Amino acid sequence: MAFEVRSEMAGIVDAIEKGVGDSVSEGDEVIILSSMKMEIPVEAPVAGRIAVMHVEVGQTIGEQHLLFSVET
Amino acid sequence: MTDERQPRADLDAVLKARAALHDQARPEAVARQHARGRWTVRQALSALADPDSFVEYGGLTRPVIDGMQGAADGLVMGTARIDGRPVDLVMYDYTVHGGSQSYLNHHKLCRMFAHAAKLKLPVVSWLDGGGARPQDGAPGRRLAPETFVLFAQLSGVVPTVGIVPSRAFAGHANLAGMCDCLIGIEGSALGLGGPPLVAAAMGVTMTPEEIGPLQAHAKAGVIDVVARDEAEAIQAARRYLSYFQPWQGPVEAPDPLALRDVVPENRRRAYEVRRVIEGLCDVESFMEMRRDFARSIVTGFARIDGRPLGIVANQPRHMAGAIDSQAAEKAARFAQICDAFGLPVLLLCDTPGLMVGPESERSGIVRRSARLLTALANARVPLMTVVLRKAYGLGFYIMGSQALRPAVLLAWPGAEYGGMGLEGAVEIAHGRALAAIDDEAVREARRAELLAEMQHAGSALETAARFLYDDVIDPAETRARLSLTMDTFPDTRDLPPRRGWIEPY
Numbered sequence: 001m002a003f004e005v006r007s008e009m010a011g012i013v014d015a016i017e018k019g020v021g022d023s024v025s026e027g028d029e030v031i032i033l034s035s036m037k038m039e040i041p042v043e044a045p046v047a048g049r050i051a052v053m054h055v056e057v058g059q060t061i062g063e064q065h066l067l068f069s070v071e072t
Numbered sequence: 073m074t075d076e077r078q079p080r081a082d083l084d085a086v087l088k089a090r091a092a093l094h095d096q097a098r099p100e101a102v103a104r105q106h107a108r109g110r111w112t113v114r115q116a117l118s119a120l121a122d123p124d125s126f127v128e129y130g131g132l133t134r135p136v137i138d139g140m141q142g143a144a145d146g147l148v149m150g151t152a153r154i155d156g157r158p159v160d161l162v163m164y165d166y167t168v169h170g171g172s173q174s175y176l177n178h179h180k181l182c183r184m185f186a187h188a189a190k191l192k193l194p195v196v197s198w199l200d201g202g203g204a205r206p207q208d209g210a211p212g213r214r215l216a217p218e219t220f221v222l223f224a225q226l227s228g229v230v231p232t233v234g235i236v237p238s239r240a241f242a243g244h245a246n247l248a249g250m251c252d253c254l255i256g257i258e259g260s261a262l263g264l265g266g267p268p269l270v271a272a273a274m275g276v277t278m279t280p281e282e283i284g285p286l287q288a289h290a291k292a293g294v295i296d297v298v299a300r301d302e303a304e305a306i307q308a309a310r311r312y313l314s315y316f317q318p319w320q321g322p323v324e325a326p327d328p329l330a331l332r333d334v335v336p337e338n339r340r341r342a343y344e345v346r347r348v349i350e351g352l353c354d355v356e357s358f359m360e361m362r363r364d365f366a367r368s369i370v371t372g373f374a375r376i377d378g379r380p381l382g383i384v385a386n387q388p389r390h391m392a393g394a395i396d397s398q399a400a401e402k403a404a405r406f407a408q409i410c411d412a413f414g415l416p417v418l419l420l421c422d423t424p425g426l427m428v429g430p431e432s433e434r435s436g437i438v439r440r441s442a443r444l445l446t447a448l449a450n451a452r453v454p455l456m457t458v459v460l461r462k463a464y465g466l467g468f469y470i471m472g473s474q475a476l477r478p479a480v481l482l483a484w485p486g487a488e489y490g491g492m493g494l495e496g497a498v499e500i501a502h503g504r505a506l507a508a509i510d511d512e513a514v515r516e517a518r519r520a521e522l523l524a525e526m527q528h529a530g531s532a533l534e535t536a537a538r539f540l541y542d543d544v545i546d547p548a549e550t551r552a553r554l555s556l557t558m559d560t561f562p563d564t565r566d567l568p569p570r571r572g573w574i575e576p577y
Contacts, residue, residue, distance in 0.1 A: 009390055036392035040342040
């Protein structure tokens with residue numbers, strides 16, 4: 001089953017810490033967003049494998065933008 | 073009262089009339105409601121009230137129109153206990169003319185609201201219906217009912233909870249809009265004007281769910297709590313009321329050491345402030361209000377060592393915890409609820425300040441932020457402050473600084489203080505001197521140096537040396553400190569009477 005993770009806020013993709021195929025545990029930081037001069041980690045909601053990465057570093061995103069999906 | 077004899081004719085008639093109110097006697101109505109995937113009002117009543125505690129008022133009323141049928145005229149109401157505490161319940165029955173507000177059930181509501189005011193009983197409302205019953209609206213039959221005025225007058229006198237189980241429009245929405253806590257079930261709809269009014273005014277045909285979907289109301293701060301179904305909504309209502317009475321249940325303390333690592337060392341790194349709340353309060357005791365609205369501030373009720381309190385916390389994950397107009401209003405109203413019913417307020421401060429800029433000004437931040445300051449400045453209940461990290465500008469002033477005379481003002485080791493944002497402060501204090509430095513590299517090095525000096529001056533220990541805080545503490549001992557502080561609080565019955573003030577906005 002795939003879990004899609006969306007951005008809770010607008011910002012810029014600062015760093016991507018996990019790539020497609022990487023396995024993740026629940027709570028692992030996958031993406032760091034930058035917003036209001038703060039680094040906001042986006043975590044894996046479940047344990048699994050990163051199936052799709054929808055964004056790249058430097059990309060500006062809006063609220064509810066699809067970030068990545070985790071395959072359990 | 074087992075009596076084998078056939079009741080006398082007069083008693084028999086009464087018993088039959090009362091039996092006719094219950095679901096067993098109304099299979100068609102029950103089937104209709106279940107076909108909609110919804111509970112009947114009597115089912116909801118059974119889940120809400122403690123067993124055998126409900127005393128019905130006006131159950132024998134029927135519609136005033138000759139020949140029109142309708143159990144209890146569409147409103148089930150009475151006294152009951154919820155987790156042992158007495159309450160008044162008013163619950164519309166959707167199976168009786170769509171839960172409509174009738175001539176008589178307005179009278180019933182007025183009776184119950186006046187009853188609640190006199191006996192100081194919380195009111196739980198089940199708001200299932202679409203406003204007035206047209207058949208009852210003939211000229212001369214109904215003057216403006218006092219229902220809404222009486223309910224408005226209960227504000228701040230007793231806790232009021234509303235549940236929107238499917239559709240609440242017009243008069244039902246008026247009541248919803250005045251509840252302290254409004255709980256909505258997913259898929260339900262709420263609005264001042266339903267489809268006929270929208271069609272007449274705007275010329276478009278829409279369903280109730282298109283006009284006022286629940287999720288839109290959750291984001292707008294109209295709905296306080298979203299529930300998946302009836303059982304969860306009723307559980308939320310019971311839980312909300314639990315904060316306004318002594319806690320009788322078990323108390324489990326969280327792992328105190330978890331708090332040491334919630335705030336990251338990297339000062340630019342955001343974190344989830346709800347983890348701080350979880351680390352401070354009794355396990356599972358936190359109930360968040362308006363989670364989807366004004367997300368840069370978190371508000372909710374919780375308990376520490378079994379004692380209820382309200383919590384207002386900046387959320388660094390959203391807008392870095394800046395207080396915008398909506399956040400200020402969300403927190404202001406929450407603080408008013410706490411003050412009205414004697415709950416101390418814990419302020420967890422991590423804010424870069426109030427939101428600045430033209431967009432924020434257009435939103436009315438000057439007035440709306442003043443609402444929060446006014447609410448806290450006039451609160452009778454004790455405040456407690458913990459500075460988790462950033463404490464800047466008017467944002468910190470409002471989030472429990474010394475001027476508000478909190479019962480205790482604590483800071484964590486990473487606390488950063490500044491009368492304003494430090495980058496701006498460097499520019500104001502040293503801008504001219506910096507501009508005089510021609511070499512850019514030298515200028516920026518000097519700027520960084522000045523910034524570092526200010527950061528040092530604003531650090532937890534340096535500011536504590538100037539008595540900005542009562543103490544700087546190990547995050548792991550925060551809960552124990554707050555609990556000891558709460559030991560010093562007066563009984564809420566000894567609070568002075570509430571004073572009215574003018575809302576700045």
